[in-house]
Amino acid sequence: MTTQTPKEKRSRWFCWDYDQAMELAAKCRGDAKPATLLDWAVRGCFAVGVVGVIKAIGMHSLADILLCLTVSLAAFGLVVFVRSRTI
Numbered sequence: 001m002t003t004q005t006p007k008e009k010r011s012r013w014f015c016w017d018y019d020q021a022m023e024l025a026a027k028c029r030g031d032a033k034p035a036t037l038l039d040w041a042v043r044g045c046f047a048v049g050v051v052g053v054i055k056a057i058g059m060h061s062l063a064d065i066l067l068c069l070t071v072s073l074a075a076f077g078l079v080v081f082v083r084s085r086t087i
Helices: 006-013 018-029 037-057 062-086
Strands: none
Touching: 037 062
16 A cells, blocks of 8 residues: 655645646647637637628618627527537
């Protein structure tokens, strides 16, 4: 049976090594993963939402404005939903 010193026990839970700490920080920041197809789809939905809001500003018919803003709201909602599920 091996006995661990308190420092050895703590080292399992905390990063005392500089390289381990930097690797953990990179993972937390998201530097370690490349952009995936899902990231590009989320950016596309965000762009659709922005364009919809901009186009709704110049419209004259109330029905067109409501339709455009509804689609924009749905696109923004999809972005929020996907981001909250992938974090």
